[in-house]
Amino acid sequence: MALQVEHELHRRRFGRNIALGAALGAFVLLVFVLTIVKVSRQDEHGNPPGMVSTTEAGQ
Amino acid sequence: MSDFSAIDTGKEAGAGDFLQLLKPRVMSLVVFTALVGLLVAPVSVHPFVAFTAILFIALGGGASGALNMWYDADIDRIMRRTQNRPVPAGRISEGEALGFGLALSLISCLMLGLAANWFAGAFLAFTIFFYVVIYTMWLKRSTPQNIVIGGAAGAFPPMIGWAVATGGVSLESILMFALIFMWTPPHFWALALFMKDDYSKAGVPMLTVTHGRPATRRHILIYTLALVPFALALGFTSIGGPVYLAISVALNLWFIKGAIGIFRRDEAQAEADKYRSEKAFFAFSLAYLFLHFGALLVEKSLAAYGMGGW
Numbered sequence: 001m002a003l004q005v006e007h008e009l010h011r012r013r014f015g016r017n018i019a020l021g022a023a024l025g026a027f028v029l030l031v032f033v034l035t036i037v038k039v040s041r042q043d044e045h046g047n048p049p050g051m052v053s054t055t056e057a058g059q
Numbered sequence: 060m061s062d063f064s065a066i067d068t069g070k071e072a073g074a075g076d077f078l079q080l081l082k083p084r085v086m087s088l089v090v091f092t093a094l095v096g097l098l099v100a101p102v103s104v105h106p107f108v109a110f111t112a113i114l115f116i117a118l119g120g121g122a123s124g125a126l127n128m129w130y131d132a133d134i135d136r137i138m139r140r141t142q143n144r145p146v147p148a149g150r151i152s153e154g155e156a157l158g159f160g161l162a163l164s165l166i167s168c169l170m171l172g173l174a175a176n177w178f179a180g181a182f183l184a185f186t187i188f189f190y191v192v193i194y195t196m197w198l199k200r201s202t203p204q205n206i207v208i209g210g211a212a213g214a215f216p217p218m219i220g221w222a223v224a225t226g227g228v229s230l231e232s233i234l235m236f237a238l239i240f241m242w243t244p245p246h247f248w249a250l251a252l253f254m255k256d257d258y259s260k261a262g263v264p265m266l267t268v269t270h271g272r273p274a275t276r277r278h279i280l281i282y283t284l285a286l287v288p289f290a291l292a293l294g295f296t297s298i299g300g301p302v303y304l305a306i307s308v309a310l311n312l313w314f315i316k317g318a319i320g321i322f323r324r325d326e327a328q329a330e331a332d333k334y335r336s337e338k339a340f341f342a343f344s345l346a347y348l349f350l351h352f353g354a355l356l357v358e359k360s361l362a363a364y365g366m367g368g369w
Contacts, residue, residue, distance in 0.1 A: 030114075
């Protein structure tokens with residue numbers, strides 16, 4: 001009995017792992033870009049913009 | 060030993076099965092209405108923050124879909140339409156669906172809170188709670204009004220989108236909620252008329268089963284008439300305008316015409332033409348909602364040129 005044979009099960013498990021890896025990678029990238037956006041938009045008091053201030057809203 | 064039995068069954072879940080747990084079709088409606096709610100709000104949001112917010116609102120909607128499939132696996136096994144879902148088909152275990160749904164719920168609410176504001180994050184958490192606990196666990200199996208109250212869960216996304224931008228609730232966002240909330244019953248009852256699922260065998264008290272089909276037809280007409288004032292009222296708020304109102308009047312007249320048509324038919328007529336009116340009404344109801352929210356977007360884009368709104 002050949003133990004090395006790749007079962008269809010392994011292919012599906014591999015696909016699932018790739019999808020999970022891609023999702024985690026995308027999540028890391030998302031948090032990174034979100035951080036850049038948030039930090040670069042802090043006002044002069046260093047307050048994180050939970051909401052956009054009225055001056056920015058008018059732009 | 061367990062490894063061998065797993066190979067024997069050949070039911071290892073693929074990535075697509077987990078995607079199916081998120082109910083992608085329902086998610087598309089959530090994304091669209093939440094996006095409109097966010098865009099028409101009077102406060103502008105950074106495009107990337109908006110993208111992140113919509114993504115996690117969608118994920119939260121998907122999480123509630125997974126939790127719904129976990130809890131409803133017993134019903135889904137009985138009804139033919141749902142037998143091939145990942146849990147009843149045995150590709151994903153009930154425990155996996157539960158864990159997947161809970162983890163995604165937590166991530167989506169936390170991330171929405173961090174990306175936008177905590178009111179929006181809490182609102183998303185409440186929506187998931189409402190859909191899973193109030194609708195799925197409680198109302199769906201206990202009352203024929205399940206569709207009516209459960210529809211609230213599907214109606215919250217534009218309010219969440221609005222909350223992402225403004226951090227709160229207002230008349231406009233409540234009317235967007237009311238539009239979807241009142242639209243849901245006629246939409247689903249029309250579906251129930253021609254999708255003859257075995258709800259009674261599964262123990263789900265659908266109106267068609269508990270009160271009969273003529274009563275369902277009457278209910279469709281009543282709820283359609285009750286929907287109209289909310290749809291039109293939205294046109295007189297700050298996010299409405301002449302374009303929205305014109306589109307809304309036309310859509311509502313057509314919707315009422317369809318509802319009256321359904322009310323006047325009996326089962327013999329419906330059987331004779333294979334539920335043509337009911338299917339047409341159902342298809343139009345999708346366009347009805349899409350075009351209402353599309354009209355709000357048109358008003359918003361016109362405003363950039365000084366033309367939208369009142």
